[in-house]
Amino acid sequence: MKILVTGKNGQLARSLAVRAQGHDIEIVLAGRPEIDHANPSTFVSVLKSVAPHLVINAAAHTGVDQQEDEPQRAFRINAEAPAELARLTRLAAIPIIQVSTDYVFDGKSSEPYAETDKPNPQTVYGLSKLAGEQAVRSENPDHLVVRTAWVFSRYGRNFVKTILSAAQTRKRLQVVADQFGNPTEAHDLADGLLAAARFWREHQGFLQGLYHLAGQGRASWYEVARQILEISKAMGGPIADVEPIVGDQWVAKAPRPANSELNSERFAHDFGYRAGDWRDRVSSAVGNIIADSVTCHDIR
Numbered sequence: 001m002k003i004l005v006t007g008k009n010g011q012l013a014r015s016l017a018v019r020a021q022g023h024d025i026e027i028v029l030a031g032r033p034e035i036d037h038a039n040p041s042t043f044v045s046v047l048k049s050v051a052p053h054l055v056i057n058a059a060a061h062t063g064v065d066q067q068e069d070e071p072q073r074a075f076r077i078n079a080e081a082p083a084e085l086a087r088l089t090r091l092a093a094i095p096i097i098q099v100s101t102d103y104v105f106d107g108k109s110s111e112p113y114a115e116t117d118k119p120n121p122q123t124v125y126g127l128s129k130l131a132g133e134q135a136v137r138s139e140n141p142d143h144l145v146v147r148t149a150w151v152f153s154r155y156g157r158n159f160v161k162t163i164l165s166a167a168q169t170r171k172r173l174q175v176v177a178d179q180f181g182n183p184t185e186a187h188d189l190a191d192g193l194l195a196a197a198r199f200w201r202e203h204q205g206f207l208q209g210l211y212h213l214a215g216q217g218r219a220s221w222y223e224v225a226r227q228i229l230e231i232s233k234a235m236g237g238p239i240a241d242v243e244p245i246v247g248d249q250w251v252a253k254a255p256r257p258a259n260s261e262l263n264s265e266r267f268a269h270d271f272g273y274r275a276g277d278w279r280d281r282v283s284s285a286v287g288n289i290i291a292d293s294v295t296c297h298d299i300r
């Protein structure tokens with residue numbers, strides 16, 4: 001099975017390429033300039049030349065604060081481009097997986113969010129991603145929308161790298177302790193999407209619709225930061241103290257949900273896959289990032 005994955009330099013795309021190795025799945029990564037979500041006319045020729053069995057749209061404008069200042073660009077990349085990709089895949093009879101976010105919720109629930117809960121995004125990012133979900137759903141009936149959360153990995157930019165990088169230059173870090181979610185390792189997210197792809201191959205069709213897939217266990221940013229620095233210390237990596245602060249003390253353009261925990265039971269039931277526990281996965285990501293930095297002399 002050949003899968004075209006957009007967002008070739010992103011955490012998820014790179015993880016899909018790694019996790020598909022050794023299986024009978026070929027991942028073709030595409031990104032700028034050959035596929036540019038700001039210019040969806042670039043989609044046609046790539047779809048034609050790759051001729052995939054399935055498309056996973058992992059590209060997105062993920063700069064949550066930046067998007068507050070550029071909503072038009074956010075909607076073009078996160079909503080209009082997925083709409084066009086979904087339309088083209090429907091015309092070519094190709095299914096599509098659209099990856100979305102916990103930030104479609106307002107975070108006011110005290111329970112983990114299920115697929116049946118009503119979204120109420122509070123940011124341009126959340127609004128544009130929700131519009132992307134709706135567009136894919138209406139343009140291509142053979143689709144999955146998979147919402148995930150707090151993605152980290154040894155690749156690209158993420159919270160684990162930010163904390164390790166900050167600890168290289170500062171002795172004391174302040175981290176928000178009253179916002180909760182499910183940290184998700186990108187390899188786990190990739191494994192889940194590959195399980196869904198295999199399901200599609202075996203059944204020649206999806207259980208169409210919406211799924212949540214996030215790491216197991218609830219955490220605050222503060223708890224994650226403590227875990228990162230504990231492991232870093234044990235491995236001889238950067239060291240810093242962490243001070244808990246409340247979300248109101250953290251100046252950011254886009255408000256973050258207080259609780260964006262996702263209930264991933266439906267995905268586990270239908271595709272037989274659960275992501276790993278966040279503590280285990282954060283520990284191994286820290287190990288990998290420190291090992292990588294020994295080679296490239298930097299944690300970015």
Ligand SMILES: NC(=O)c1ccc[n+]([C@@H]2O[C@H](COP(=O)([O-])OP(=O)(O)OC[C@H]3O[C@@H](n4cnc5c(N)ncnc54)[C@H](OP(=O)(O)O)[C@@H]3O)[C@@H](O)[C@H]2O)c1
Pocket residue numbers: 006007008009010011012013031032035036037038039057058059060061062077099100101102129147148149150151152156157
């Ligand atoms: N990261 C998270 O914490 C998180 C949480 C919830 C949901 N998600 C969702 O999960 C999916 C994968 O996220 P990720 O963490 O892998 O994101 P990521 O590491 O930020 O990667 C996003 C990719 O999208 C590409 N991209 C941005 N603008 C583009 C454009 N105009 N045309 C083509 N490609 C473009 C980027 O390309 P360049 O490398 O060239 O910039 C990058 O490779 C996204 O749908 C995201 O919304 C992520």
